[in-house]
Amino acid sequence: MVQAIRSARGRLSHIAQRLLGKGDATLPLTAALAAFMPPAPALAPPPASPPAAPFPPFPSSVPQSVNAQRDVTDEPPTASTDTPTHRYRAIWISDIHLGTAGCQATYLLDFLKHNESDQLYLVGDIIDGWQLKRGWYWPQSHNDVVQKLLRKARKGTEVIFVPGNHDEVARQFDGMAFGDIVVREDAIHVTATGRRLWVVHGDLFDGVVQHARWLAYLGDSLYTLILAVNRHFNRVRTRLGFDYWSLSQYLKHQVKNAVSYINSFEHAMVEEARRRGCDGVVCGHIHKAEIREVDGQLYCNDGDWVESLSALVETMEGELRIVYWTTLLDPPAPPTSRIGRRRRTATTATAVAG
Structure with missing residues (x-):
């Protein structure tokens, strides 16, 4: 029985990977790790005779743009992108699943750019971590999210990381x-109105995760497949001019057992919050x-990305709200197709030859 389940998981994971695809945007492991490296001083002059480093330098195979730690937030300030739209006392986000x-990630970056706390x-x-164990997937936009969070912490935002079941190793x-990001198993937040809120991911109160791990992994594989369909569905909606809409969430909430x-x-x-x-x-x-x-x-549940x-926010007056970020305020530039690149390259080559 266990062997059959493992085999089914493998097939589902393979199908999901085929649907999701692995484009050229996926970064290697070393490139993704570069996002967590501290930035080098911009104007520090090189020493005349540098001492021997205790550890080998970061692999030179990392692309130059990544090794230099591309951080979209370090671009020159502009009126449209550098000034946040809203400022809150606190923001809660979870289930990003980098x-x-x-x-x-694109919607989350847009949200973080226009909201401060x-x-x-x-x-x-x-x-x-569950998906990364099955296959490496780490595009540049996921690096940008990590860099954005680290920069917020450096600029004075108190960033508290409460791990969940997918990143439980932390x-x-x-x-x-x-x-500058502090790791806490759980936390207590006191609102402006004096309410004490217990902050925790919640997986410790999920019987499936705690007592039927194999079922949780199987469900995660099925969920990944549904998200793949959801991603292609919303790609079509975007081309037709519609906002983001979650097909997977709609289907999930139609199931009676899920509601229960x-x-x-x-x-x-x-009940646990009351006990504490x-x-x-x-x-x-x-x-x-x-x-x-x-x-x-x-x-309060802050939803997912x-x-x-969605995210949960607390205003300066202590009011709690759910905000949904289904429309981009700063849409990214449309990607250049490979065919277009080949045509331009051919045109340039012809011009040089002439």
Whole structure:
């Protein structure tokens, strides 16, 4: 039985990879790791006789643009891109799933560019370690998200990373800081109105993840396949001039058992928040943005960045809101097709020959 399930997982993962494809934009492992390297001083003169380095330099095979740490936020300031549209007291985002084709990195970068906050909570599943184990996928836009978060931390935003089940390896670093981003197993946030909110990813209250790991992995493979269909579906919608709309989320919420599971999850979360002496909870994990009272406690879910493209924010007055970022304020330039590049190259060669 276990062997059959593993075989099914393998087939589903293979099908998903075929649907998702592996384009030229995918960066190698060394290039992706360059995003986490601290930036070198821009004007530091080279020493006359540099001492021997204790570690070998970063591999020279990394593309120059990546090795120089491309950071879209370090471009010269302009009125349209450098000034944030909104400023909040706190922002919560989760379930970004960097390392997967379903990650909506372009929309997230646009959101981070136009929204600033005193505190930024990364509430788990920021990097999808489950998918990266199956196959490497790390395009430049995922590097840009990491760089954007690191730069926000350097510029004074208090960034707290609360790991989830897909990046649970980071839980062993509880209390440590990486690039000014602090890792916490969970956190307590006090709103401007004095409410104490327990911040946690929520996977520890998911019975499937905790007691049927194989089923969680199988479900993740099926979910990846659905997201592939969702991605192509929204590509067609974009070409027709429509905003982003989640087909996968719509299908999921039509299933009766899924609705029942979400209700059970919400009750479990608020009960634990009450036990910890808090007035409510902020979590992610189930990819369903929500703010409502559950059993006399405040339940907040910040959603995700593969389906709903949502975040939870606290205004300066202490009001909590769900914001959806389904329209780009700064759309990226359309990619140049390979055919167009070949035609220009041929034209240039002809001109030189003439």
